[in-house]
Amino acid sequence: MTHLVFELAPTALTTAQHTLAPYAVAHQNAHALTVAKLKGCTLTLYASGKLLIQGSQAQAVAADLGFMEMAEQASSKNTAISNSTRPTATGQPSNQLSLIGSDEVGNGSYFGGLAVVASYVTPSDHTWLRQLGVGDSKTLTDQKIRQIAPLLEEKIPHKALLLTPKKYNQVVGEGLRHNAVSVKVALHNQAIFLLLQEVSEPEAIVIDAFTSESNYRKYLRQEVNQFHQPISLIQKAESQYLAVAASSIIARKLFLDNLDSLSQQIGLTLPSGAGTASDKVxxxxLARFGQDGLTQVAKWHFKNTQKAYNLLKKR
Incomplete structure (x- = not known):
């Protein structure tokens, strides 16, 4: 989904409202002056002066309504729109927006649960986050993750969900309610839904992409809790958006803490990942506790389960 962001001067707000008036729709966004619909796009004019246009025809709509011309004029005059937020054709939300970013950790690990976190970050948080060293959790050591995450948890509004292996195995698998993709859709949707109840209306919502938008929407229809704000599924979003990066770090700590707790319960060190070390453990x-023991700490539908049985037969 394409996003265009215009930062309008106060004197341009009235003009923008009049322009959008014929297409205005009822809305529940407490921070929006006007929400309009045109050619499949959603246009949201905020009291802050930002105009967000979302939809595949965003550029065409912006041109039809005169906002592209306004941007070109402002570019030369440096008044109506700032260079940092000038609309582009990247198809991604601007980093200058208030964002909810969501990410998951544990999806590729045989042992441990599936952690999903949604975080709310505004541009005013960016300096502090960068000074803290926030980035993609995959590039940080576990020690650094454990240092940073508590600070993020304290300052950044977020919602964290953990699906333990026991619960995961009750809902994911053949003949069960979810598959490996639909369960992530459910968790991301629920984390974002809960966070929206507590924070100001974000100007965009970004999820680190794990499936196509059409697939996400298909599974989303099964969920009871719904919200009206559009989302963007973006590849490697954790390296592009600090809101997603913060969620990645908090989720990584949640996953690690769960893995440590399960290791203590089972009396063995459970490795992260899904390699040969996981097969051996x-x-x-299986030898000590059988299937019931393994389903308490591992994701049963992974191929590692059959590999573990094969190793057990060779003993």
Whole structure:
């Protein structure tokens, strides 16, 4: 989905409202002056002076309503729109927006749960986040994650959800309610839904992409809790948006804490990932505790389960 962001001067707000008036629709956005619909696009004019246009025809709509011309004029006069937020054709939300960013950790690990976190970050948070060293959790050591995450948890509004292996195995698998993709849709949707109840209306919502937008929408129809704000699924979003990066770090700590807790419960060190080390530990768990023991700490539908059984037979 394409996003265009215009930062209008106060004197341009009235003009923008009049322009959008014929297409205005009822809305529940407490921070918006006007919400309009045109050619499948949603146009949101905020009291702050920002105009957000979302939809595949965003550029065409902006041109039809004169906002592209306004941007060109402002570019030369440096008044109506700032260079940092000038609309582009990247198809991604601007970093200058207030964002909810959501990410998950544990999806590729055989042992441990699935952690999903949604965080609300505004541009005023960016300096502090960068000074803290916030970035993609995959590029940070576990020690650094454990140092940063508590600070983020304290300052950044967020919602964290953990699906333990026991619960995961009750809902994910053949003949069960979810598959490996639909369960992530459910968790992301719920985390964002809960966060929206507590924070100001974000100007965009970004999820680190794990499936196509059409697939996401298909599974989303199964969810009871819904929200009206559009989302953007963006590849490697954790390296592009600080809101997603913050969520990635908090989720990584939640996953690590759960893995440590499960290791203590089972009496074995559970490795992260889904490699041969996981196969060996799983076979040991099967030998000591059987299937019931393994389903308490591992995602049963992974191929590692069959590999663990194969190793057990060779003993």
């Amino acid at each position: 799983a076979s040991q768990i």
